[in-house]
Ligand SMILES: Cc1ncc(C[n+]2csc(CCOP(=O)(O)OP(=O)(O)O)c2C)c(N)n1
Ligand code: SF4
Ligand code: SF4
């Protein structure tokens with residue numbers, strides 16, 4: 145039986161959504177992309193970044209948003225190149241500062257769907273402060289972090305998500321630093337929608353990205369990907385298809401994880417995929433801002 | 447593609463009673479494809495194969511189930527599946 149069909153059994157039936165019929169041809173964005181001189185992308189053959197891009201396009205299409213209602217903001221890095229290829233409002237900013245720019249944009253234009261696309265280094269190393277404070281404020285930004293556990297663009301330096309013991313150009317004897325659990329960090333800092341999946345399980349990503357864009361508050365989708373060119377080569381993980389297969393093997397759905405005994409949960413080293421956190425109580429930051437402004441304007445003159 | 451479908455139509459039911467009909471039509475855009483091999487490696491029914499230049503070619507069109515694995519995972523939007531009803 146087909147391998148990915150077996151995987152589907154691990155999931156809730158509702159979790160899977162077959163792409164809309166002829167999604168490729170009916171997507172205006174993709175039709176524009178096809179005529180765009182910037183294609184093909186700069187990404188290495190088989191890099192997961194392009195898979196996340198497809199997922200984002202399908203999620204936006206499914207929501208029925210017009211291209212003008214959406215703003216994509218990114219920093220620098222391979223992941224950060226993504227907005228360059230798409231026909232939305234885009235801000236391609238400094239390394240690590242996607243959320244700083246996105247925050248300014250969202251405050252000026254609260255009506256916009258602001259989506260920040262970051263790499264793991266971008267979001268958690270140089271941009272770590274912006275990340276926790278955007279979550280703390282619960283500002284209505286959708287962040288998509290493509291976690292490939294390395295600085296891909298600059299040649300394979302270890303990042304805050306590189307596992308202990310793995311090789312990087314800056315860790316020739318193996319990394320000794322513990323990594324930041326991205327989703328848990330976002331939850332602790334106050335994010336109101338947090339979900340994770342992998343590029344192998346891309347149809348899950350479609351759904352999570354869509355839900356994250358819908359969420360009025362700070363939302364995070366961690367898209368676990370791979371960089372076969374630097375991280376994969378340094379650690380002898382093989383080609384893109386081989387690393388893709390590893391994502392399938394080394395991940396578990398949240399539903400299956402919750403069925404494990406406490407002991408096995410504690411010993412779990414697999415990537416847990418699913419909606420990890422939703423908070424419907426917290427109010428979104430720009431809404432609070434507006435309330436405060438109205439209050440100050442109305443109340444101040446009496 | 448239409449030719450490929452007509453080629454596999456059995457002349458009579460008796461000669462090839464179990465001949466399948468494809469449920470998807472696969473199109474590869476050669477100038478976008480980077481030959482990463484993901485679609486070939488993961489297609490569950492072996493529709494695709496890499497040629498000598500490492501580019502995917504449709505070798506068994508009749509096997510396509512229209513499952514969309516390949517076009518939702520291609521990092522370069524270089525492959526499209528159209529479902530055949
Ligand atoms: C202020 C600043 N510091 C450092 C860099 C160099 N730099 C560019 S991309 C990058 C890291 C990229 O890693 P990540 O964010 O994980 O993205 P990936 O390439 O892996 O997708 C670094 C350090 C820079 N461009 N600007
Ligand atoms: S260097 Fe790594 S992350 Fe960057 S495009 Fe190549 S495979 Fe992707
Ligand atoms: S997945 Fe896409 S880029 Fe890779 S070989 Fe197939 S068609 Fe080409």
Ligand code: SF4
Pocket residue numbers: 470472488489490491492493494509510511512513514515516517527
């Ligand atoms: S749609 Fe499915 S069966 Fe058809 S070529 Fe693509 S992966 Fe193979």
Ligand SMILES: [Mg+2]
Pocket residue numbers: 263264265290291292293294295296303
């Ligand atoms: Mg990275």
